[in-house]
Amino acid sequence: MKADALRGHLDPMILAVVEHEPLHGYAIMEALLTRSGGELDLPTGTLYPALRRLERAGYLASEWSTVGGRKRRTYQLTSAGQKMLASGKQEWLTFRAVVEGVLRPGQA
Template identity: 70%
Template sequence: MMSEALRGHLDALILAVLEREPLHGYAVMEALQVSSGGALDLPTGSLYPALRRLERAGLVESEWSTVSGRRRRTYQLTAAGSRALATERTKWRDFAAMVDGVLHPGPATA
């Protein structure tokens, strides 16, 4: 169920964790897991293609850096990525409100 629910939202989740600070790929996975209370345990086979896709779209940019003595690619949000994240947050709120209205309807109106 979780992977089906996640489909279509992974990019926004990645953008949201990169909004806080630039991170290397493994740190993005850890941030997603921590932010979700452990519910998101994303395989690397999903994360790295998504990061490359976001970079090709101009929503994130990357550079090589040394972290804890290891060379890693660090990703950060671009201005376009910030705008895309704001749009995704609005779409999510609208979608969540619609689903909530269906699952928890108020009193019927005549």
């Protein structure tokens, strides 16, 4: 999968992963990897800045903790983040329809 195919789609994906349970960065990476069937293996230089961006934008809130001697920053969805996620899901459906309307991927 090409690098910048992700552009503009990563944010809702991150929000989706913490929708039902708060997770720390590393766990978010693992969740994305699992949910994508091993396809989405984000470099830390992508994920961590993205998380800070989402927090700065008010979609995530974070809290530090220490588990087994390791420091974790755990992120949870804010109510603004919930709205963002909902509209992100909707936008995805629109986007998918647009691409498939043009691409007609069923046809060889």
